Structures are given as C-alpha cells and as structure tokens.
Amino acid sequence: MAEQLTIGFLPLVDACLPILAREHGFAEAEGLSLTLVKDVSWATVLDRLLYGHSDAAHLVAPLAIATTLGRGRPAQPLSVPFVLGLNGNAITLRPELAAEVCPEGRLGDPAQVGGALRTVALARAKAGAPLRFGVVHRYSSHNYMLRYWLAGCDIQPDRDIEIVTVPPPFCADALEAGEVDGICVGEPWNSVAVERGVGRIVLATAQVWRRGVEKVLALREPVLAEKRGAIERLIRAMCRAGRHFVDPANWEANAAILARPEYLDGDAVLIRRAISDQLLLSRGGEIVPFVDFMFQYREAANFPWVSQAAWLYSQMVRWDGMRFDPADAEKATGVFRPDVYRSALMGTSEPLPGASSKVEGSLSQKMAVSTQQGRMTLESNRFFDGRVFDPNDIAGYLAQLGRQ
Amino acid sequence: MLWGLLRPPACGIDAPLMRIAIVDESAARASIIQEGLASVPGCEIFVVTERRGLVAKISEIAPEIVLMDLGNPSRDVLEEYFAVSRVLARPIAMFVDESDDEAIAASIDAGVSAYVVDGLAAHRIRPLMDVAVRRFNAFARLQDSLAEARSRLAERDEIDRAKRILMDGRRLTEPQAYAEMRKAAMDQGRRIAEIAQAIVMAHKLMGGK
Numbered sequence: 346m347a348e349q350l351t352i353g354f355l356p357l358v359d360a361c362l363p364i365l366a367r368e369h370g371f372a373e374a375e376g377l378s379l380t381l382v383k384d385v386s387w388a389t390v391l392d393r394l395l396y397g398h399s400d401a402a403h404l405v406a407p408l409a410i411a412t413t414l415g416r417g418r419p420a421q422p423l424s425v426p427f428v429l430g431l432n433g434n435a436i437t438l439r440p441e442l443a444a445e446v447c448p449e450g451r452l453g454d455p456a457q458v459g460g461a462l463r464t465v466a467l468a469r470a471k472a473g474a475p476l477r478f479g480v481v482h483r484y485s486s487h488n489y490m491l492r493y494w495l496a497g498c499d500i501q502p503d504r505d506i507e508i509v510t511v512p513p514p515f516c517a518d519a520l521e522a523g524e525v526d527g528i529c530v531g532e533p534w535n536s537v538a539v540e541r542g543v544g545r546i547v548l549a550t551a552q553v554w555r556r557g558v559e560k561v562l563a564l565r566e567p568v569l570a571e572k573r574g575a576i577e578r579l580i581r582a583m584c585r586a587g588r589h590f591v592d593p594a595n596w597e598a599n600a601a602i603l604a605r606p607e608y609l610d611g612d613a614v615l616i617r618r619a620i621s622d623q624l625l626l627s628r629g630g631e632i633v634p635f636v637d638f639m640f641q642y643r644e645a646a647n648f649p650w651v652s653q654a655a656w657l658y659s660q661m662v663r664w665d666g667m668r669f670d671p672a673d674a675e676k677a678t679g680v681f682r683p684d685v686y687r688s689a690l691m692g693t694s695e696p697l698p699g700a701s702s703k704v705e706g707s708l709s710q711k712m713a714v715s716t717q718q719g720r721m722t723l724e725s726n727r728f729f730d731g732r733v734f735d736p737n738d739i740a741g742y743l744a745q746l747g748r749q
Numbered sequence: 750m751l752w753g754l755l756r757p758p759a760c761g762i763d764a765p766l767m768r769i770a771i772v773d774e775s776a777a778r779a780s781i782i783q784e785g786l787a788s789v790p791g792c793e794i795f796v797v798t799e800r801r802g803l804v805a806k807i808s809e810i811a812p813e814i815v816l817m818d819l820g821n822p823s824r825d826v827l828e829e830y831f832a833v834s835r836v837l838a839r840p841i842a843m844f845v846d847e848s849d850d851e852a853i854a855a856s857i858d859a860g861v862s863a864y865v866v867d868g869l870a871a872h873r874i875r876p877l878m879d880v881a882v883r884r885f886n887a888f889a890r891l892q893d894s895l896a897e898a899r900s901r902l903a904e905r906d907e908i909d910r911a912k913r914i915l916m917d918g919r920r921l922t923e924p925q926a927y928a929e930m931r932k933a934a935m936d937q938g939r940r941i942a943e944i945a946q947a948i949v950m951a952h953k954l955m956g957g958k
Contacts, residue, residue: 388824388862396850396857417832483829510829512822515800522801 347378348575352562353390354403356383356609357513358532358619359430359560361599362641363403365586366579368602375578383607386512387482394565395421400572401579403429404563405485407657410677416484416665422566422676425654426685427580428647429560432551433619433639434487435535436494438527439520440627442476443545451633452626453547455729459498466505479511479525486559489660490550491529496746497730502664520544531559532619532639533611540615542628549624549638554706556640556726558653569685577689580647584695587642596621644723645695649681651702655736659743669740678736687717696721705734766793767873770812774798774821778888782816785884789877804830814874815864816881824862831864852878859885904942911945914952 350372354360366372367379382399384390387408394402395412409423438446446461447453466476480488492502502508511519513534519525521543528538529550538544550557562583569576589595600617603609609616618625622638625631640646658677662669683701690697696719706728713722728734734742769792773779779796786794795810797803803823807815807830817824852875856863859882865874908930915926930948934941 385820385822386824388828389819392819392857392862396854398857417828482825483832510826512825514822524801 347373347376348572348578349378349380350401350572350575350579351380351382351399352401352403353382353384353393353399355385355387355390355513356611357403357534357560358603358609358616359433359639359641360403360608361590361603361620362429362583362586362647363562363579364603364608365590365599366582369586369589371582371585371589372579375582377575377578377582379579381608385514387485394423394563400568401562401564401576403560405482405487406558406561406653407484407486407489407661408482409561409563410654410657410661410680411484413676413680414661414673416661423563423680424566424569424682424685425561425563425649425680426569426576426682426689427562427583428558428649428653429562429583429641431559431640431646432549432554432557432637433559434490434529434531434550435546435624435638436491436527436529436548436550437516437520437535437538437544437546439523439543440545442526443547443627447545447547450626450630452549452552452624452635455494455548455552456498458547459494459500462495463498463500463505466500470505475505475507476526477507477509477524479509479516479519479528479530481511481513481516481530483510484661486557486657487529487531487550489657489664490553490557492664493660494548494553494729497728497732517541517543533609533615536615536618536625537612539625539628545627546624547626549635551635551637551640552729554726554728555637555724556644556705558650558657561649569682573685577685580686580689581693584642584647584690584693587647590620591642593621645698645721648686648698649683650705651678651681651683652705652734652736654678654681655702655739656705656734659734659739662739662743663746669743674739691718695719702736705736706731707733767791767814767869767877768793768795768810768812769814769816769877770795770797770807770810772797772803772807772815772817772821772823772827774800775818778818778885781888781891782881782884785880786877789880791873792877803827813866813869814877817862817864818885819857819860819862827864856882856885860889861885904945907942907949908945911948914948914957918952 352363363379363381367381372379387405390402390404393399409425413422414420445465447458469476478491480491495502495506500506511525511528513530516528516530516534517538520528520538535546539546590599596617600613600620603616604611604613619639622635623632624635626633655678658674687697697717698721699715699717706726708723708726711722711724769786771779771782776798779798783794783796786792797806800823856878861881863878911930912923912926915921915929916923930941930944934944
C-alpha cells in the first residue's frame with residue numbers, strides 16, 4: 346500500500362514540485378500518496394509541521410534555519426534534504442517611484458537602480474517619511490536578498506529605509522494604498538500588482554544573486570529519521586516533477602494545474618508567464634523574457650548545498666544583530682542535508698556534485714565541476730556586487746560586509 | 750471544572766485585569782469567542798477584525814494574550830511585530846508552556862494560535878485557551894451545518910430550475926418533469942441533484958438562460 350505523506354504549502358508558484366509530483370503520478374510511481382495542505386501564512390505552515398499536522402513543508406529557507414536556532418520560538422531542529430527552487434522573486438515598486446529610479450521597458454541594473462533609489466531614500470528619510478518596503482517574512486530569502494541589495498547600494502535597512510512584513514496576497518493592496526513603496530515577493534504576486542497598475546517590476550532577485558536559494562522542503566529532524574525511505578522516494582518524485590516543470594511542452598498544462606482552486610487559486614496566464622521566465626514589467630507594456638527567473642531543476646538546482654545554509658546564517662547574524670557563533674553556524678549548516686539527497690538519487694540519471702559546499706558567487710561563467718555521478722556544469726552564480734562568500738570564513742565575510 | 754483553575758482577582762479592585770486581544774477577520778467568530786471569554790473573570794477583551802492598521806491597534810491595546818485564527822494571513826505580520834517591538838514589555842512566546850503539547854495540539858486542531866507575554870502564569874492562561882479552543886470548535890461545527898443547509902437549499906433551487914426547463918421545453922407537467930429526472934437518476938445511479946445540475950448546465954450551453 347502507498348505510504349501517506351502530508352505536505353504543507355503556501356499558494357505560490359514555487360510550491361510546484363510537490364504539487365506536480367502528486368498530479369502527474371510521480372509520487373504514486375514511488376509508492377507514495379501525497380496529501381497537500383494549503384495555508385495562508387508561514388507561521389501556520391510551520392505550526393502544522395512542528396505539531397505533526399504535516400510531515401514536510403514548503404518553507405522559506407531562512408525560516409528552517411531560524412527555527413533550528415530557536416529564533417522567535419523554542420528551538421526545534423529541522424532538516425532540509427531538498428531545495429524546491431532558486432530565485433523566482435522580484436522587486437516591484439510603486440509606479441511613481443519606479444519612474445524615478447529605473448528606465449521603462451526593461452529590468453534595471455541593480456547598482457544603477459540602487460544608486461537612484463539611494464537619493465530618493467535619503468531625501469525621504471531626512472523629511473521624516475522614510476521609504477517602506479514589504480517582504481513576505483522576516484526569515485525569508487526575499488528579506489535577505491532585498492537587504493543585501495540595499496546595503497550593497499549604501500542604503501542602510503532599518504535606518505534609511507523601513508522593511509515590514511506584508512503577506513503575499515496583500516502586496517498589491519499595500520502598494521495601492523501607499524502602505525509600502527516597494528515589495529519583494531514571489532510570483533504570481535508581482536504580476537498581480539502589475540496587472541492592477543499599482544506596481545512596476547524593476548529587478549528580479551536573480552539579478553541580486555544569480556543562484557540564490559529560495560524555498561526548501563523542510564521536515565522535523567526526527568520525522569526525517571523515521572520516514573527516511575519515504576522521503577527519499579519523495580525526493581526522486583520531485584526531481585521528476587522538476588524535469589517535467591522546466592520542459593516548455595508542459596508549461597501550459599502545469600500552469601493550468603497550479604491555477605486550480607485547491608492549489609494557487611490564481612490566474613493560469615500569470616502563472617504560465619512566471620514558469621516560462623516571462624515578465625510583464627508594467628501594465629500595458631511588453632512582455633520581457635528573463636532567463637532563469639525561476640530555477641527549479643538544471644545544475645542540480647535542488648541539491649541542498651551546505652554553503653547556501655551558511656550564507657543564510659551569515660545574513661541572519663547580520664540582520665538580527667546576533668553575534669557570530671561557531672556552534673550556531675554548525676547547527677545552521679547542519680540543517681541542509683546533502684547526504685540524504687545523495688542517497689535518494691544515487692544510481693539515477695540525476696547528476697550529483699562531488700562537493701557539498703562551494704564558494705558562492707565565485708563563478709562568472711560556465712564551469713564543469715567534478716561529480717560523484719553524472720556530468721554537471723555550473724553557470725554564473727554571481728552576487729550583483731561581485732562579492733564572494735566562502736562558507737569556511739563566515740566571520741571574515743561578516744567583517745567585510747560590516748565595513749561597507 | 751476548568752473555571753476553577755482560574756482564580757478570580759485575589760483582592761478585587763487591585764488585581765489588574767488580563768488584557769486579551771482577539772484578532773479575527775470573521776466578526777461572527779470573534780464575537781462567539783468574545784462571548785465565551787467574557788464569562789471568565791479577570792479579563793478584559795478587545796476584538797480586532799480589521800486587517801489595516803493591525804499592528805498599531807495591537808500596540809495600542811498592549812494585550813497580555815493575543816488569540817488569532819490559524820487561517821489569518823496576518824499571522825506573519827504579527828509575529829514580526831512581536832519579534833521587533835518593545836511595546837509589549839517582554840518578548841512574546843508562542844503558547845504558554847512548551848511542554849504542554851496536548852494543549853498546543855488541541856489549539857492547532859481547532860485552528861487557533863495564541864501569543865502570550867513571556868512569564869505570564871500558565872494557570873491563568875490554560876483555562877482561557879480551553880475556552881477559546883471550545884469556541885473555535887463550536888464555530889467550525891456551526892459553519893459546517895450552515896454550509897450543509899446552504900448546499901441543500903442550492904440543490905433544491907437547481908432541481909426547481911431543471912424542472913422548469915423540462916416543463917417549458919417538453920411541455921411536461923411538474924410531476925412528469927420530476928418523474929423524468931428521478932428516472933434518469935435511477936438509471937445512471939446518480940443523485941437527482943446531479944441530474945438537475947446537468948440539465949441546467951446543458952440548457953445554459955445551448956443558449957438558454
């Protein structure tokens with residue numbers, strides 16, 4: 346009989362892999378029966394995971410680490426054996442603000458948009474009405490990407506600019522009401538704001554960090570141990586779903602599935618755009634292609650690199666005002682479990698990298714890497730400012746950022 | 750039994766009231782919970798149903814306990830506020846007592862989350878949570894039976910519409926039209942409401958109204 350797994354998710358395009366694993370029978374083929382539970386806040390997705398309503402959850406990556414470190418609630422160790430995708434978020438500004446900082450008709454250059462935004466931000470802060478940006482969660486990659494970009498453009502978050510939490514479904518409303526001047530959110534919510542004429546997309550987060558870790562599949566550590574076999578089969582099913590998801594032949598059908606009421610309950614046209622790397626930047630404008638806007642499969646995108654967890658921890662230290670603590674760093678990096686990913690995919694056609702950690706931001710062009718299985722080429726993984734993150738020297742990296 | 754756990758203010762007027770905020774976008778549910786908690790001595794209850802200005806409202810109320818339904822998208826907003834603000838004297842922890850897994854599971858099952866000022870005595874909170882959980886469950890049952898009644902009503906409407914289509918289109922009397930539908934339902938092993946739905950749908954597709 347098929348083994349039951351319950352997976353919590355938020356209605357976002359990057360919840361696609363577990364959804365498609367279920368819908369296309371990939372899970373069933375692995376002897377799994379998936380039940381998907383939709384919620385509307387990360388807090389509730391996490392509660393259900395911690396109190397056993399779900400076995401696994403679609404989760405913003407930093408939240409898995411924050412939960413393990415006991416930030417904001419009692420510590421509970423989580424494990425991440427699979428990354429659900431890289432990037433897929435965008436920065437959308439109110440049209441008036443966008444007009445001041447970014448040329449029409451194309452995505453901006455991060456440094457240039459940041460430079461222009463700095464002028465506006467400092468003027469607004471001086472006038473006592475600082476710019477305010479919305480992110481979907483305090484412990485989200487959106488928050489860290491936005492802050493990384495702002496700070497890299499010499500706009501100090503929490504001093505020159507306010508950053509608040511806005512739930513994705515309310516992002517367009519918040520822009521329209523002037524509650525926020527900009528948002529950093531996943532799809533389809535940027536497009537919803539664009540369609541309503543209340544926002545213009547100025548940057549994709551992939552421009553801030555070309556290969557930034559986004560959502561993950563998170564489980565309680567004891568649940569992973571207890572259901573290890575089923576989870577490894579789930580990983581195989583989600584890899585197949587990933588291969589299916591990135592094939593242009595399937596975009597139409599997959600967009601229609603994701604748009605259903607029980608999943609995203611959204612507009613299939615907008616969802617199809619996001620999964621085919623097409624962006625409508627402003628209402629009435631032309632659709633602009635942006636390669637690898639979402640990144641769900643190639644280059645072993647789902648491999649949980651320990652260095653990704655280390656980078657997230659470094660940003661948590663940076664923005665939560667924590668002290669760098671080697672013991673915390675070890676706990677944080679231990680959340681990502683490449684060993685589980687490897688054992689799930691050993692002997693399949695999926696490539697497995699030779700290393701489990703890499704220097705993030707170090708590649709500016711294609712490079713073949715050594716593997717444990719299969720062939721693998723990594724493309725550019727640059728940060729917009731050219732900075733490089735060495736996971737073995739988090740303290741040095743933080744010191745460098747502090748001097749910015 | 751549970752009420753007994755909550756001691757009324759020890760010395761009347763001097764004991765401070767416990768301030769409880771109920772955040773719920775459903776005004777109906779909020780009032781059901783409010784009514785339940787009103788019977789617990791020693792608390793002062795505030796209801797917030799509006800999403801806009803939630804954080805400002807909470808900071809103004811300065812509650813010791815916040816109850817919020819799990820289906821509220823603003824939970825992340827509130828948690829962030831608790832994490833960064835100093836308005837509520839001490840950091841706020843989710844749930845009273847980490848070891849009280851049973852109570853936590855019960856509240857998650859019922860669909861209510863609680864935020865409590867750290868250090869607030871567990872014996873004061875537990876009975877409140879019990880009331881809140883019972884009220885959430887009662888509301889859910891109410892919703893279910895309401896939904897069931899609504900769908901029965903909708904079905905009856907649909908059957909009437911389908912009957913009317915058959916009467917008009919095939920010049921049948923009302924009992925004949927109903928008999929036709931019942932026969933079709935029996936032949937196909939489907940419910941009469943499903944047959945009615947199919948007739949109405951087909952009629953619409955054929956350009957009827």
